[in-house]
Amino acid sequence: MPSALWGRKARQVAFIMRLHRIFAPRFVALLASCASGVLPSAAWAQDTAPAPPPPPPEAPDAASELPRLRAELEALQHEVAELKNAHEAAASAEPDEPVEQEPLRIYGFADVGFQYVQTNEQALLANVYDINHPDFIVGNLNVYLDAQPVENWRGLVELRFTNAPQGKITNFGGLGGKFTRTSTFTDDSSGAALNAPLWPGSVIIERAWLEYNRLQPLKVRVGNWFTPFGIWNEDHGSPTLISLALPQFMTQRWMPVRQTGLMVYGNAFAGSWELGYAATLSNGRQEDANLNIDGTLGYGGRVYARRDTGDVNTTLGASFFGGKSRDHVVAVTGVDPITWQQSATYEYQEYVMGLDASLDVGRTRLRAEGVVRRLTYTPGKREGVSQVLAPGGQAPDKWEQTLYLLAAQQLPRPLDMLEPYIWAEAFQTPTLVGDGVFVGSLGLNVRFNRAVLWKNQVAHAKFFDWMYDSPYDNSKNDINQFYSRLVMAF
Amino acid sequence: MATRRTVLLSLLLPLAELTRSGSAAASGEVIAVIVNKANPSAVLDRDELRPIFQTTRKVWPSGEEAFPINLPEDSPLRNDFDHVTLGLDPERVARYWVDRKVRGGARPPVRVSTSAAVLKAVASKPGAVGYVRLGEVNNTIKVVAKISDGKLSAP
Numbered sequence: 001m002p003s004a005l006w007g008r009k010a011r012q013v014a015f016i017m018r019l020h021r022i023f024a025p026r027f028v029a030l031l032a033s034c035a036s037g038v039l040p041s042a043a044w045a046q047d048t049a050p051a052p053p054p055p056p057p058e059a060p061d062a063a064s065e066l067p068r069l070r071a072e073l074e075a076l077q078h079e080v081a082e083l084k085n086a087h088e089a090a091a092s093a094e095p096d097e098p099v100e101q102e103p104l105r106i107y108g109f110a111d112v113g114f115q116y117v118q119t120n121e122q123a124l125l126a127n128v129y130d131i132n133h134p135d136f137i138v139g140n141l142n143v144y145l146d147a148q149p150v151e152n153w154r155g156l157v158e159l160r161f162t163n164a165p166q167g168k169i170t171n172f173g174g175l176g177g178k179f180t181r182t183s184t185f186t187d188d189s190s191g192a193a194l195n196a197p198l199w200p201g202s203v204i205i206e207r208a209w210l211e212y213n214r215l216q217p218l219k220v221r222v223g224n225w226f227t228p229f230g231i232w233n234e235d236h237g238s239p240t241l242i243s244l245a246l247p248q249f250m251t252q253r254w255m256p257v258r259q260t261g262l263m264v265y266g267n268a269f270a271g272s273w274e275l276g277y278a279a280t281l282s283n284g285r286q287e288d289a290n291l292n293i294d295g296t297l298g299y300g301g302r303v304y305a306r307r308d309t310g311d312v313n314t315t316l317g318a319s320f321f322g323g324k325s326r327d328h329v330v331a332v333t334g335v336d337p338i339t340w341q342q343s344a345t346y347e348y349q350e351y352v353m354g355l356d357a358s359l360d361v362g363r364t365r366l367r368a369e370g371v372v373r374r375l376t377y378t379p380g381k382r383e384g385v386s387q388v389l390a391p392g393g394q395a396p397d398k399w400e401q402t403l404y405l406l407a408a409q410q411l412p413r414p415l416d417m418l419e420p421y422i423w424a425e426a427f428q429t430p431t432l433v434g435d436g437v438f439v440g441s442l443g444l445n446v447r448f449n450r451a452v453l454w455k456n457q458v459a460h461a462k463f464f465d466w467m468y469d470s471p472y473d474n475s476k477n478d479i480n481q482f483y484s485r486l487v488m489a490f
Numbered sequence: 491m492a493t494r495r496t497v498l499l500s501l502l503l504p505l506a507e508l509t510r511s512g513s514a515a516a517s518g519e520v521i522a523v524i525v526n527k528a529n530p531s532a533v534l535d536r537d538e539l540r541p542i543f544q545t546t547r548k549v550w551p552s553g554e555e556a557f558p559i560n561l562p563e564d565s566p567l568r569n570d571f572d573h574v575t576l577g578l579d580p581e582r583v584a585r586y587w588v589d590r591k592v593r594g595g596a597r598p599p600v601r602v603s604t605s606a607a608v609l610k611a612v613a614s615k616p617g618a619v620g621y622v623r624l625g626e627v628n629n630t631i632k633v634v635a636k637i638s639d640g641k642l643s644a645p
Contacts, residue, residue: 096610097602097603097604097607097610097611099559099600099602099607099611099615099618100600101597101600105597107591109592144591144594146591146597148597151555152555154596156594158594207594213548213596214548214555216547216548216549226594234593235589235592235593236592236593236594237592237593239588239589239592240588240589240592240593267546267547269537269541269547271537272537274541274546274547308540308544309540309577310576310577310578311577450581450584450585450588451588489588489591489592
């Protein structure tokens with residue numbers, strides 16, 4: 001690199017020296033001509049000049065000098081053009097800078113912070129979840145491996161590192177039972193001390209896919225990918241999502257968050273609008289398995305229209321997912337010859353549809369999403385509900401619906417690092433503590449720079465009986481939440 | 491419905507004007523948007539350039555694969571170009587690409603360090619598109635748009 005720089009500098013110096021050699025004698029000649037032909041007349045005009053210089057001997061006639069000067073000028077222009085070409089040729093001879101995509105990029109995001117979730121000590125939720133005390137949190141530590149070894153082919157693997165399932169409640173005890181948590185602590189057999197501690201965690205494959213993307217209207221992706229459904233599942237990560245808390249249809253997985261299978265997608269442009277689609281065929285609900293262990297397929301898709309002019313960015317979308325899901329059980333019933341019996345303890349069909357709208361106007365961001373889900377069980381194959389809370393209870397067929405609205409406003413300068421937002425969410429789904437929930441929330445995002453963001457949110461979730469009567473007192477299960485995360489994209 | 495939309499827009503647009511990011515053309519230089527000579531396009535407008543430089547559009551109308559080339563983020567030329575074609579200031583451009591990475595979207599355009607490298611790449615790659623100062627243009631490439639005073643126009 002220094003030698004390349006030195007060569008470039010040397011060429012520049014040579015270029016300047018050459019210019020000097022060419023222009024200097026001619027410049028002197030021109031000055032002489034001007035002095036002989038033009039200055040006298042100017043001096044003549046200055047009648048106040050005390051002592052006009054005498055005319056030079058053999059002063060040439062200005063008119064006769066004109067053709068010679070024109071010829072000089074043309075010669076100069078010709079030489080300058082030659083020099084320019086030589087300079088461009090020298091520049092083009094410099095070592096090539098790579099203009100290809102890097103074969104592998106590694107990037108990601110992380111968030112850590114604090115949270116406090118509070119509810120009535122007598123509430124059902126207070127005994128099911130670890131709440132009513134402050135928690136410092138290590139949230140996401142996600143690393144992306146983005147490979148593009150050749151043009152038109154790409155692979156993306158996103159891994160999340162977590163200490164889970166360390167600390168997860170595995171048994172609530174119940175009558176005569178014992179409350180237990182998962183402990184992954186063990187001894188490090190390769191440690192420098194005999195009893196050096198080790199706490200294995202988990203590596204979660206968030207997604208892992210390969211795609212061929214040569215054709216704009218038809219790109220093919222195979223592997224494990226996020227379900228193309230609505231806004232939340234597309235935005236996915238804490239640096240990109242406005243809110244910290246997730247909408248309930250996401251946490252309750254009304255559709256599979258990710259699927260393993262085939263996706264075709266593409267887009268086209270009509271003026272300033274982009275029109276796009278995605279169509280999927282997958283293992284359906286078996287999102288965490290490498291195999292289609294229940295033998296059923298899921299199918300879905302999304303269409304959207306987007307117009308992005310920088311200051312105004314509009315996206316309208318519609319998403320769908322459908323499929324059958326069951327618990328596939330195989331029992332060996334004989335050994336000579338070997339026989340077996342297949343059955344399903346539960347089986348249901350589901351259809352989920354969502355509509356979404358995003359509008360960014362200047363520093364204002366609006367998001368809205370509505371989702372409807374229909375779930376019907378095969379007769380005799382319903383899932384059971386908590387036998388402690390509802391002995392003999394079975395899950396009903398159900399309609400579920402939800403709608404949320406989110407509005408965020410980045411403040412004007414010099415407070416433009418602040419983005420307060422407001423969020424309202426209503427959803428209806430039959431649960432033991434009521435079938436209606438309303439969530440009101442306020443948040444404040446503080447953007448320190450393009451990579452670091454501090455996200456804060458308070459929320460109140462209120463349970464109530466919307467369409468059905470719950471056997472439990474809804475009000476005891478209302479939840480107050482405070483979340484705070486420092487987020488970094490890298 | 492139309493009335494509601496009108497009311498909503500009348501509420502939002504003044505707000506957007508109040509809070510609009512104050513990016514302005516910084517370098518004040520005339521920028522030439524250039525393509526390979528084999529590219530049949532004679533003129534490119536903002537609606538064609540924006541998705542190519544956002545890498546949401548992958549091919550030219552001719553079917554040739556588009557290959558956008560950017561200058562570094564701290565280049566005044568790049569900032570002017572982004573401001574006019576993407577409608578974004580440097581901070582929002584940076585956030586745009588962070589969001590795209592997190593979503594798993596297509597990669598940003600290839601970045602080179604100098605205008606000379608842009609000229610050379612555009613001259614050698616049939617689908618390439620880039621931008622340089624108008625005074626740096628040579629006869630190895632084709633100019634399809636100009637940017638001056640914060641406006642995109644035909645060459």
